[in-house]
Amino acid sequence: MGPYTITYFGVRGRCGAMRIMMADQGQEWKEILIDFADWTKGDLKASCVFGQLPKFEDGGLVLYQSNAILRHLGRNHDAYGKDGKEAALIDMMCDGVEDLRLKYVKMIYQEYDTGKDQYIKDLPNHLDKFEAVMAKNKTGFLVGNKPSFADYGLFEVLLNHLVLCSSCLDTSPSLKSFVEKMSARPKIKAFLSSDAYKKLPINGNGKQ
């Protein structure tokens, strides 16, 4: 496997989770940051299968679609459960995280000024699903006893939500503990303190 390369805009966006995952798995990767003005000129865009970034390279394999990339990394680094049953549950949690991410992204890009307060108010109704699963599993991860790609996805989405509203996990003790433990993992801690992480805004429109 590898070498890994990410080609993406200068934001955390849809690469946030995969970067944290690769860091935690002790992987190095190359970053190619694309200026949005260059993107709109079209050459790179035309070469991307779906006209979108991120683009991910694992040696000669070129992938698009952030969740496909996360799954691929899950397979590469034994972060896809120990058997078919765990894999199915991890898929389910990843899809749930994606649904939450879509709501977040919609609010950030389309409804920030008008919709932010209501979004924060509704948040417990969405978070309580993950809280229930996390509490039930008791291992500190969503499924099984080690981090899966769904855990990295959830962790990253929760980090973004804590920026939006620092008290949003106060009524979700298992999720709060999850975020604290993940943040304390040595390689994740190092990555989150790095310039590479800190210099990038979460979203492309500057809202968070």
Added chain:
Amino acid sequence: MYLNRISMVCALTGRAEVIRVMLKDQGAEFDEKVITMEMWKESTLKASCLFGQLPIFEDGDLTLYQTNAIRRHLARKLGLYGKDQREAALIDMMDEAIQDLLNKYVKLMFEKDDSGKEGYLKALPTDLKPFEKTLSGDKGSFLVGDKVHSLIFSNYHQRRQLAYTVHGGRGKGLGVVLDLDFSCTHALFLSLADLLSRLRPGDPADPPPSPQPPLPACLPLPPELPEEAVCPTQPACLLS
């Protein structure tokens, strides 16, 4: 491979259809419990669902939600996930893109008026092009490798829905002509339409003529298709 008896609780069509097609194509037995909107509103079922949504899918003692997770689970069990890790990654990639298009379609379907349809149809050739390009470039006639994969069913299902919508009661004279370079998508569409008609005898690949009993909002079928739509050489969506 032995597949446990599966029971599925879901609304009539919509996102569960692709699962049914997969199961039937692969000869897997399953029970089905259909929940109507009224039942959903009246019962405590919603509260018992992990994300408050249907379908619920049970495979033995494993309970799953999220149609994409269910499809992946079945793909693993039925050997429909590529021959190796590389193919699996490519299948995931194509599948995510199909889901993007499906979400766009669903959003259009649930809009209060028809104002979004024109823009949707205008963008459709561009949206379909990556699939056409992949299909025409590959050695076989599937999106990845040489076997039918779970995502193909998603693709087919969506094309079928599109065909109904483009052609039907939502507006006459749509005036959209897709680029004729969609011959490969067309071929896949036809081969899967044929497959479906064989799997469900008596349930035609095209919607039945009107009058029809009221259908759930998730899949509005046109009351009547013009004659051209049943022409075997052209799928509805390619007609102007």
